[in-house]
Amino acid sequence: MLHLGEMVTATQSVNEETLQLLGAELDYVVQVVSPEEEDRELLESFKIEFGEDEGDDADLVPRPPVVTVMGHVDHGKTKTLDAIRNTNVVAREAGGITQHIGAYQVATTHEGEERKITFIDTPGHEAFTAMRARGAQATDIAVLVVAADDGVKPQTIEALNHAQAANVPIVVAVNKVDKEGADPTKVRAQLTEYGLVAEEFGGSTMFVDISAKQGLGIDSLLEAILLTADAELDLRANPDMDAQGLAIEAHLDKGRGPVATVLVQRGTLRVGDSIVCGEAYGRVRAMLDDNGDTVEEADPSRPVRVLGLTAVPRAGDNFLVVTDDRMARQIAQERAARQRIAEMAKAGRRRTLEELFSDYEKGKIDELKLIIKGDVSGSVEALEDALLKIDVGEEVNLRVLHRAVGAITEYDVNLAIADDNAVIIGFNVRPEVRARDLAEREGVDIRYYSVIYQAIEEIEAALKGMLKPEFEEVRTGTAEVREVFKVPKIGNVAGSLVRSGTIIRNSKARIIRDGVVVADNLTVSSLRRFKDDATEVREGYECGIGVGYNDIKIDDVIETFEMQEKPRS
Structure with a gap:
């Protein structure tokens, strides 16, 4: 890997391109499968068919x-x-x-x-x-x-x-x-x-x-x-098989724990079933319909809220009913491990030696670190997705350290403390009492939002604020040299007529002769009107300008300018 210009350890996770490159180097054919295919293989190892109706056509009923x-x-x-x-x-x-x-x-x-x-x-x-x-x-x-x-x-x-x-x-x-x-x-x-x-x-x-x-x-x-x-x-489905479907939404309820809104796509979901949903698993303790009434079973195409999961699944995760709790735990753990490895590979982006050296030369890239907590998983995911799409150039990065559903806890605050200047975003959630006290004590910044537009605008403004200021040159005035005076101890002074703008004392200046810059990086060290010192002279007035440069000729143009910070678009 060092020969390929990569700085990695033997146990480090790497991304797809690096694997393909390494495989070619070692004469192996590396085949990268999609997460869905990997999931299908995992379920097949447990002898579970996902996404298909079991049984004959006669078993299918309209839904x-x-x-x-x-x-x-x-x-x-x-x-x-x-x-x-x-x-x-x-x-x-x-x-x-x-x-x-x-x-x-x-x-x-x-x-x-x-x-x-x-x-x-x-x-x-x-x-x-x-x-x-x-x-x-x-x-x-x-x-x-x-x-x-x-x-x-x-x-x-x-x-x-x-x-x-x-x-x-x-x-x-x-x-x-x-x-x-x-x-x-x-x-x-x-x-x-x-x-x-x-x-x-x-x-x-x-x-x-x-x-x-x-x-x-x-x-x-x-x-x-x-x-x-x-x-x-x-539209037909088999209601007699083990239930399978999709988590549409999920949130953490203070009294009930993780609550997932699931849509049963095939089979019938019953209270007491062992269920695995993404990386969460558990036994269905209770089911509620959209009016909040308890139901004992949910047939195909019926949305219900499920109580009894160990964690909050992500919106869009598939769920399925398995034979027992042990199998549900195994599937969930394998999915979680796979997700963790994928995230590590994503975080460990290819860093070549050249990149490391150029980063070292340029200085450290600024990074805004965020911890996102929200009331429901769909909102957290959508907010993260929107924030990561904010583009303010390569000088500033945005990194999401952690995202989860539920109130802001001490763990989140401690993570923000450990990663210097990480900001916690609470979307429709508030911190627990001890977490709030700890945040106030340690000076951790917690921002609360209830509308997504506002969160995106403020984070974008923060990222732009982290950018190093860009300066542009703004011309303040020009003066035409009409006469050159020799002044003892000072040198040559240009008797000039201000043609445009304002000539300001101590501003930067350059001398232009026949359209060519003959002297740059000068400073207007002295500025006089007749015998009086002046701080500035406006267009149409005559003045004496000293710039600490002696080779001044009649008809030269003295141009003054200042560097102004350019607003980031």
């Missing part, structure tokens, strides 16, 4: 469609869900912005029979792209909410791209049709450019005009969802 509501911020996604569920979610969200993924199941009557639909509400802010993309993966149908008075916006297209990438059918809800200036036809025309052609224009996409505020068109929207599901999808 409700899982619908994700997407669209631009403030176009009424949560209001639409409110109208469907008759609850008020927006009022509980900071700044009226959805910052968590919520999952709800509603019942409706379609063609005389009761049908259920599961809704996932995804946040609309661009910092939650990762969460929204994951919402699209768990989904059968995407409902794209577009405001009739605002039309197609950047996040509308972003949401549309996620839905198309996940290859799911789209139903468009044209909201706010009751508002002044609403133009539903314009929305239909705009979306035609992105491949969504309305049925009335000869296409296959269903457009429904609604008003979430007035509750208009909600039944038509539910009907359009069910018609799309019946026409384009064969």
